[in-house]
Amino acid sequence: EAGVAQSPRYKIIEKRQSVAFWCNPISGHATLYWYQQILGQGPKLLIQFQNNGVVDDSQLPKDRFSAERLKGVDSTLKIQPAKLEDSAVYLCASSLPIGTGPYEQYFGPGTRLTVT
């Protein structure tokens, strides 16, 4: 079974530039998550989708971050403009729909972003 796919794997940009990340979840997984993992810390949830609707975006810095999942499958996460503190690994995860249990989340390999 194919896992969660993400691209690009690495990205280096200058501050104030914009960047976009793409995620394709495991087939049949209605729930999709974007996490930010700063070096030395655990992943932090940025946004959670159920199909194409947002379930939780309470920790998404909405002044610069945006995400969409228009057709309920692929998702993109955008940062505009980027700041130095956005340097991190951006992880996408997917799971079966909320309410079906056991709620295991499967993570993609991540996109390592460096902002200079």
Place this chain on the structure above:
Amino acid sequence: RKEVEQDPGPFNVPEGATVAFNCTYSNSASQSFFWYRQDCRKEPKLLMSVYSSGNEDGRFTAQLNRASQYISLLIRDSKLSDSATYLCVVSPGGGATNKLIFGTGTLLAVQP
């Protein structure tokens, strides 16, 4: 106070040793608990869920104490391949979200 706190590590142990990791969480209403494993520069992967009755998977034993809001992971007979970061993870549950809250992780290095 952080929502999930773990031993900072690193833990350097010889092969064959037994090692224990501890974790505390602040939200008493949390419903689900997990240990994830993350290899260097890789994505986190579920190691095991943690239940109030305690559960074991081979050399790994997880315990949950809801009254103390404390979670533990015991690894017996450590192998070189166990070297990784172990993330304590809590989910508030509640049906409307499957949000996972991660600790900062504890680095384990098993030495030959």
